[in-house]
Amino acid sequence: NAGVTQTPKFQVLKTGQSMTLQCAQDMNHEYMSWYRQDPGMGLRLIHYSVGAGITDQGEVPNGYNVSRSTTEDFPLRLLSAAPSQTSVYFCASSYGSQGASETQYFGPGTRLLVL
Amino acid sequence: GNSVTQMEGPVTLSEEAFLTINCTYTATGYPSLFWYVQYPGEGLQLLLKATKADDKGSNKGFEATYRKETTSFHLEKGSVQVSDSAVYFCALSPYSSASKIIFGSGTRLSIRP
Numbered sequence: 001n002a003g004v005t006q007t008p009k010f011q012v013l014k015t016g017q018s019m020t021l022q023c024a025q026d027m028n029h030e031y032m033s034w035y036r037q038d039p040g041m042g043l044r045l046i047h048y049s050v051g052a053g054i055t056d057q058g059e060v061p062n063g064y065n066v067s068r069s070t071t072e073d074f075p076l077r078l079l080s081a082a083p084s085q086t087s088v089y090f091c092a093s094s095y096g097s098q099g100a101s102e103t104q105y106f107g108p109g110t111r112l113l114v115l
Numbered sequence: 116g117n118s119v120t121q122m123e124g125p126v127t128l129s130e131e132a133f134l135t136i137n138c139t140y141t142a143t144g145y146p147s148l149f150w151y152v153q154y155p156g157e158g159l160q161l162l163l164k165a166t167k168a169d170d171k172g173s174n175k176g177f178e179a180t181y182r183k184e185t186t187s188f189h190l191e192k193g194s195v196q197v198s199d200s201a202v203y204f205c206a207l208s209p210y211s212s213a214s215k216i217i218f219g220s221g222t223r224l225s226i227r228p
Contacts, residue, residue, distance in 0.1 A: 106160070
């Protein structure tokens with residue numbers, strides 16, 4: 001059981017470039033979510049999904065897109081990277097559609113630097 | 116709106132000291148409350164949770180009690196160890212929107228041998 005995996009671990013982008021952060025889980029969890037962690041601000045919810053084909057916005061969705069075509073995968077897309085998106089990104093999953101109120105399992109994170 | 120406020124760090128203690136990390140929240144209704152812990156270089160892990168007033172969550176010697184009257188969920192441990200050094204996050208999931216979670220800013224804890 002790999003749990004929640006994220007790739008890449010670290011990425012440097014130039015302003016305006018696009019990229020996809022990958023997230024996968026092998027626990028058959030319905031709920032998946034993306035957070036960004038910035039110094040002194042805790043984690044903030046970007047987007048979440050309560051099941052395949054269903055996504056919704058969190059607290060800070062601007063500049064990010066998501067899709068959920070399978071239960072296992074929940075990629076996060078940056079269409080045109082900006083320096084303000086420099087952060088550490090965490091993916092998480094939990095069992096059941098009321099996911100945030102259940103135990104969430106976090107991936108190891110992706111550190112993104114936008115120049 | 117919903118929010119979580121926790122004591123600022125860093126907090127530095129000697130091994131075997133008593134630990135309290137304060138957390139207060141603002142929310143309507145009865146949110147679920149959590150403490151997550153982040154060890155260096157890792158993602159967050161759930162430490163404990165409570166889903167209704169007066170519930171006590173406990174794990175690995177840590178405890179926190181859901182106090183509706185004071186809107187608090189303070190984290191305590193009677194005797195800390197060096198291995199407890201980490202960042203601790205208080206969080207809530209609103210009753211009206213259980214798909215969302217709001218984290219506090221985190222408290223860094225360092226334990227001296």
